[in-house]
Amino acid sequence: MIDFELSQEIVNSRNMIHMVAEQGMRPISREYDEREHEKPWDFLNMMWSASQTANPVTFGEGRKKEKEGPSIRNLQSAVTIEELSWGDAGLYLSIPNPGLGGAAVSAAGTTEQKQRFLARFKGGEPKWGAMAITEPGCGSDSAAITTTAVRDGDQWVINGTKIFVTSGLMAAEKSDGFVVVWATVDKSAGRGGIKAFVVERGTPGMTVTKVEHKMGIRASDTAMIVFEDCRIPIDNLLGSAEVKKGTEGFKGVMATFDATRPAVAASAIGIGRAAVDFVREVLDKEGIKIRYGIAPKKLTTLERDFMDMEAHLQAARLLTWRASWMMDQGMHNNLEASMSKAKAGLAVTQVTQKAVELLGPLGYSRKCLLEKWMRDAKINDIFEGTQQINLMIIARRILGYSSKELN
């Protein structure tokens, strides 16, 4: 039965999270945008202790296992992430949680590994997980990574440089977390040789060498991490060590994105909604009515722009809900996940840019948060697969092409 009504459980949690967003995030939003690289510890500790009793905020839950009953976890995540990002996307990204590293462990790890790496998120001090894929010489082309993992007895030895690691500093050095590192065990095998390894915080040979200065999401740390003869136990490899022909192993790791892309889309939508809500408030205050129902050509430019913002945002939200719902149903959602991410990333980039234009001096001023939202929004068109990479995935799916046939 086609239905767009969120279950009471999700509505209740959304209402609670909205309060956190409104009262816990908005008031410190500007401050931690300006004071880049400083941590809002009161907020982080609060979110950490909240996650001890409620579900932690996770970055995509992953596909439901067949034996499980109907799930709402991914949809609930999408709603939660939208709400938190409505509050502040940078603060949302800095919340202590398993993060993308956790998503990779969930997607590709064994039961023992999940226990070993994820149990730490209950109890003790705040902790972070992170994922390191991008390198100075390769981003979207993650099959071209040069970081190596070489087997030496009962250890893997990792060498290479990773950049753009979200929460990398917190995961690698400042908490009892871990970093999931993508490295190749056999360069000649191409994608088939790429594996994901978990490196525990403080492992000798892993060093954070830089924390980036960014356009937006400044409350979130984005780190460069260097691995120099970094030794980790054999069983920190996620999934199988076997180098398979073709892309089999790589596909397993790439499946992580099916869960994380709708999560990024949801975050984008939260920012976009913040912008649309703000524009609506200003228009309301000025007594400007949006006239739904009159002949479209009679709309003012302002009305038309505003309606476009609303419609594109809602289109992105529905695509995101669909991708999340499919994952909850245990359906394959690779195409739909990329659709949601491509649409949300672009739509929200445009929505926030348009909002700044519509509100004139108010929009461009740092007195309001709108200009910040525009800066924050842009990252969603880039990370976790750029818009173009997602269009490529969509194109391959609809045309039935392999990555060799369409690249």
Place this chain on the structure above:
Amino acid sequence: MVSFQPSEEQQLIRDTVAAFAGEQVRPLAHEADESGTVPSSIIEQGWELGLVQSAIPEAYGGAGDTRSAITGALVAEELAWGDLSIALHLLAPRLVIYPLLDAGTAEQQARVLNAYTGAHFAAGSAAVMEPRFDFDLAELTATATRQNGGYVLNGAKCYVPLGSDAEHLVVYARTDGGTGYEGVNGFLIEKGTPGLTVVEREKNMGIKALATYELSLENCRVPAANRLGGDAGCNFAKLMNYSRVGLAAMAVGVARAAFEYARDYAKDRKAFGVAIGQKQAIAFMLAEMALEIDATRLLAWEAAWKLDRGEDATREAYLAKNYAANMVLKVTDNAVQVLGGHGYIREHPVEMWLRNGRGFATFEGLVMI
């Protein structure tokens, strides 16, 4: 509980209509467009499916199926995927049936509805649009003036599907002093009523097979009993929301037809040694087309879902329809572009879909779901 899965019954209906559209409708689309005629045989076949009229209550000789805007959107998309002209022709009787079910008095329903429960297609229609560049649903200029216990209608109407054959027309006009949507009422006018003149069959850029007419109303007298809903009148805004969602769903159908054709062509056509679909310039266009088609369908479904819950869906229906009108234009234009010069040649259907697709920005009130 959020779900994107049609019910089993809806899926069955969708599959039935999709098969009909693919096997029966689509093969006729080109010739229908060229000749400007919808073959009556296809309309009879469509009528036999029973979906157009299924919501008429058993008391009036119908099947009494529950009416659902979501089911309506599914049906409209599939039929329009087959051919927009044939789809609009086949669904035209709903322009009488649904407003009557929605707002008609028991007497009106009893008087009119069983004309649409027979074994053969019966033409019914509605006159909503008006022939002027700044036509606006919120400011209809056709008027209905109360006189001698009845109404006198004056004004010009256009884009009336099957306007010359329809047994019943619902003509929408502004009643004395009325403004906006609230000031509009529907009037049941039977074929041949004095004062109602068929001006001409229209010649349009697209939907060429669909017979649409310009009508003129000159002191056309209608008994008070023919005012839709009697003294209570009708909720014109709500009726137009049903229409908007139907049009949005049809735009999705047209766009999907064009997308699929362009996609298949792109896999087949070689340039520089590979299929053009293997070039990013083409592949990305197709990816965006696919994405926007899905996005629009979901917007239409959401608006339909709101209508089915009995909630005011003006904002959702309006946004979905406008979004769909933009989307279908872009998608069908891209489809022509993917085929290049071949797309411009009438042997390929994409140029027809572009001509049909352009119409959605103009169309109002042409379908009900």
